[in-house]
Structure formats: structure tokens, C-alpha cells
Amino acid sequence: MLVEIFTLLVCTIFCVSFVYCSFSKSWTVKKAYRYNRQDTQSQLSGINELAQKNRAMNKIKAFKDSPFSDPVYKQISMRNGEVNKMSKEELKQKLMDLRLDSRGVKEVLKKRLKNYYKKRKLLQAKTKVPVGTDVFYDYLLVIDFEATCQQFNPANFKYEIIEFPIVLINTMDLTVEDEFQFYCKPVLNPKLTPFCTELTGITQAMVDKSPTFPDVLMEVEAWMSKRKVESSNFAVITDGPWDMGRFMYTQCQISSLPIPKWAQKWINIRKSYSNFYGCPRSKLTVMLDNLGMEFAGQQHSGIDDSRNIARIVMRMLEDGCELRINEQLFRRKMPDRDAGDDAEVVPVSKTDAENNSALECDSEGGCAGIPIKLAEKSIQHHCEHTAESLMKAEQLRHSSPQSTVKEIISSTDHLAASVGKISLDNSSSQVGSHASDDDIDDLLEYYKLQK
Numbered sequence: 001m002l003v004e005i006f007t008l009l010v011c012t013i014f015c016v017s018f019v020y021c022s023f024s025k026s027w028t029v030k031k032a033y034r035y036n037r038q039d040t041q042s043q044l045s046g047i048n049e050l051a052q053k054n055r056a057m058n059k060i061k062a063f064k065d066s067p068f069s070d071p072v073y074k075q076i077s078m079r080n081g082e083v084n085k086m087s088k089e090e091l092k093q094k095l096m097d098l099r100l101d102s103r104g105v106k107e108v109l110k111k112r113l114k115n116y117y118k119k120r121k122l123l124q125a126k127t128k129v130p131v132g133t134d135v136f137y138d139y140l141l142v143i144d145f146e147a148t149c150q151q152f153n154p155a156n157f158k159y160e161i162i163e164f165p166i167v168l169i170n171t172m173d174l175t176v177e178d179e180f181q182f183y184c185k186p187v188l189n190p191k192l193t194p195f196c197t198e199l200t201g202i203t204q205a206m207v208d209k210s211p212t213f214p215d216v217l218m219e220v221e222a223w224m225s226k227r228k229v230e231s232s233n234f235a236v237i238t239d240g241p242w243d244m245g246r247f248m249y250t251q252c253q254i255s256s257l258p259i260p261k262w263a264q265k266w267i268n269i270r271k272s273y274s275n276f277y278g279c280p281r282s283k284l285t286v287m288l289d290n291l292g293m294e295f296a297g298q299q300h301s302g303i304d305d306s307r308n309i310a311r312i313v314m315r316m317l318e319d320g321c322e323l324r325i326n327e328q329l330f331r332r333k334m335p336d337r338d339a340g341d342d343a344e345v346v347p348v349s350k351t352d353a354e355n356n357s358a359l360e361c362d363s364e365g366g367c368a369g370i371p372i373k374l375a376e377k378s379i380q381h382h383c384e385h386t387a388e389s390l391m392k393a394e395q396l397r398h399s400s401p402q403s404t405v406k407e408i409i410s411s412t413d414h415l416a417a418s419v420g421k422i423s424l425d426n427s428s429s430q431v432g433s434h435a436s437d438d439d440i441d442d443l444l445e446y447y448k449l450q451k
Contacts, residue, residue, distance in 0.1 A: 072125035103292020115320030139234040142167040144305040151195040160186040163302035167310040183210040236266040241345045249343040265328035324353040
């Protein structure tokens with residue numbers, strides 16, 4: 001009996017010892033792992049803190065070396081915060097008290113008042129930063145083409161320019177210094193459709209007695225030389241990418257002419273307007289309404305459209321906008337493309353515009369220059385996200401002529417998600433009528449031509 005008890009006691013002691021040793025070893029390993037992990041985390045934390053301190057020091061050093069280190073910019077920032085809190089009525093009253101233009105929507109009024117305070121503060125501080133109207137370009141050439149069209153344009157329709165208007169803005173005194181207008185005689189479709197005449201106001205007799213596009217382009221070059229525009233720093237302004245990316249590009253192909261150098265890059269006023277005033281991109285009449293202006297003249301008349309765009313441009317410059325080239329042509333060599341196809345349009349950064357490093361196209365429309373890979377990457381990324389949606393929209397449009405604009409947009413998830421900033425006035429119209437057909441064409445071209 002005693003032997004059995006002794007044996008049981010020894011076994012129990014052995015089992016307890018074994019369990020204790022195993023637990024102790026496991027706990028020691030875990031403790032060592034925990035300590036090592038804490039040390040690693042501590043080291044990483046120290047490295048991150050050091051990196052953050054270095055970045056902060058670099059930012060402080062860069063800020064001290066920049067012109068914005070002046071204390072006056074803190075005062076301007078505080079004043080901007082006060083302006084942001086003001087209601088529209090308060091903004092209008094303040095602008096009237098300062099004898100400034102009080103017309104426009106709230107975003108426009110805020111930008112105008114902020115620019116006034118900024119100029120005044122910088123003048124008082126006597127900084128070296130320019131405080132007047134932006135005069136990066138000596139001249140701005142506002143161009144808004146009119147082209148041949150039908151009520152139902154077929155696929156790959158070859159647009160021909162029938163009106164070539166230019167409004168020349170002198171940025172030094174913000175005045176319209178001169179205007180140029182010529183009508184062009186179309187060659188491929190010499191007879192204008194009644195729809196085209198009704199839309200643009202251009203009659204058959206007006207184009208019949210006009211020169212063809214190559215002769216008109218020579219007149220443009222002579223006019224620019226006479227005004228000494230080409231020897232100055234100037235930029236072209238358009239309302240959207242279509243004037244150069246579609247009309248000028250197609251017309252030069254039809255006429256077997258090289259694309260003029262000045263027409264290869266331009267300022268898309270819709271982009272500049274939207275970025276400056278912080279509002280969605282919109283058409284010409286909406287931009288005028290937002291500024292408290294009314295359209296003067298006949299809509300879809302090239303010269304009248306150009307004059308109204310010039311009014312917007314001068315108002316933006318007065319409000320402190322810095323206009324820079326923001327779009328350019330980019331044409332990949334694709335022999336299967338027809339003359340009715342549009343050229344690719346890619347964005348231009350402000351830095352590239354100021355350094356004059358935008359792409360330049362050759363006589364065939366192929367662009368040669370520095371950032372070709374960047375441009376190709378931009379186009380490829382854009383096309384991958386929109387090609388399928390565009391195909392679906394086109395298929396639905398042709399298969400169901402009674403579909404509304406809203407139905408066509410909502411039929412594609414990507415298009416519907418991306419179209420939030422585009423307002424369609426006639427969304428209840430039937431596709432097949434002029435208004436909704438134009439809306440769809442513009443929407444599809446928007447995604448083809450704009451990033």
C-alpha cells in the first residue's frame with residue numbers, strides 16, 4: 001500500500017514538474033518575443049518620428065525660402081476665413097460699399113472680395129509679389145468656330161469651318177483691341193443644310209462668295225502679323241476642347257494643311273472658370289449668368305460667341321484669375337483613323353504652360369515633344385475607364401431612338417457616376433430632336449476629348 005502511494009506521489013510530482021517546465025519555457029519565449037516586438041515597434045516609431053521631424057523641418061525651410069513666408073499672407077488667410085462666413089447679401093453689400101461689381105453668384109462674389117483684400121494687403125505690405133491683373137500673356141485670342149452640320153450628324157461626319165472669328169484681348173488694359181471675322185466656303189459639303197443656316201445664321205450666299213479655308217488661314221496669319229501678335233507672348237482661348245480638337249484638326253486634314261503651331265495648345269475657358277470660381281463646368285450662357293451678365297448678340301454666331309467669351313475672360317482677369325494654357329493636341333499615329341475623327345486632347349499643367357513645354361505637333365498631326373509617355377499614359381488611363389461606357393451609350397442611342405438623355409446616361413454606371421458635374425438642360429427631350437441629340441454628342445465628345 002505504501003509503495004503504491006509513494007509511486008503515485010512520484011508520478012504526480014513528475015507530471016507537475018513537466019507541466020511547470022513547459023509553461024515556464026513557453027512563457028519565457030512569449031515574453032522574449034513580446035520584448036523583441038516592443039523593441040522593434042519602438043525603433044520603427046523612433047524612425048517614423050525622425051522622418052516626420054525631417055519632413056516638417058524641410059517644409060519649414062521651404063516655406064521660409066518662399067515669398068509666402070511674409071506675415072501678410074497670414075492676415076490674408078484670416079480675412080479669407082471671414083469672407084467664407086459671409087452670406088450672399090453681406091457679400092453684395094460689402095462689394096457695393098467698396099464700389100466693386102456686386103453681380104454674380106455667391107462663389108463669384110467671394111472670389112472677387114478675396115482678391116480685393118489680397119491686392120490691398122499686398123500693396124500695404126509692399127511685397128515684391130505682383131498685385132495687379134495677371135499679364136503673363138500679352139494678348140489673348142478668343143476663337144469660337146462655326147462649322148457645317150446636319151440635324152442628325154452621321155458617324156465620322158467631316159466638319160468644315162464656315163466662320164473663323166477672333167477677338168483680340170490686350171491684357172495690359174483689358175480691352176478688346178481688334179476683331180477678325182471671315183466666312184469660309186466648304187468644299188466637301190458646299191451646300192449648307194437649312195438646320196445649319198437656322199442654327200448659325202450663316203446663309204448659302206454668305207459662304208458662296210467667301211474664300212476657302214486655306215485662303216482664310218492665310219488671312220489670319222497676315223492679320224496676326226500686322227497686329228504683331230506672333231512676335232508677342234499670346235495664347236488662344238476656346239469654350240471647350242472642340243474648336244481645336246475637332247474643327248481645326250479635321251479642317252486641316254481636309255485641306256491637307258499642317259496644324260498651325262498656335263492652334264496646338266490653348267486655354268479651355270470652361271476648365272479655368274470652374275477651377276477659379278469653384279463651380280461645375282457649364283456652357284457659355286450659364287457662365288455669363290453666374291457673373292451677372294446676359295448674352296449679347298445671337299447665340300451660335302461665331303463672332304458673337306467670341307465676344308461674350310471675351311467678356312468672361314476680362315471679368316476673370318479683373319477678379320484675379322491667372323489664365324494659363326491647360327489643353328493641347330496629342331495625336332498617336334493611327335493610319336486607320338478617318339479625317340472625321342477627333343484628335344486626342346490632353347491636359348497641360350500650369351508649370352508646363354509657364355515653361356512653354358507643351359507638346360508640338362508635326363504636319364500630320366502626330367505630336368513630337370518631351371512628355372509623350374505621360375500623354376500616352378493619360379490617354380490610356382482615360383480610355384480604359386470610358387471606352388466601354390461610350391460603346392454602351394452609343395448602342396443604346398441607335399437601338400432605342402425614343403430613349404431620353406437621362407436614360408442613356410443612367411444606362412452606364414461609369415458614365416452616370418462621372419457625369420455629376422455636367423448639367424443637361426433638356427434631359428426629358430427625346431433623342432432625335434435637336435436639343436437632346438446635341439446633348440448626347442457633347443457628352444460623348446466630352447469624355448473623348450477631356451480628362
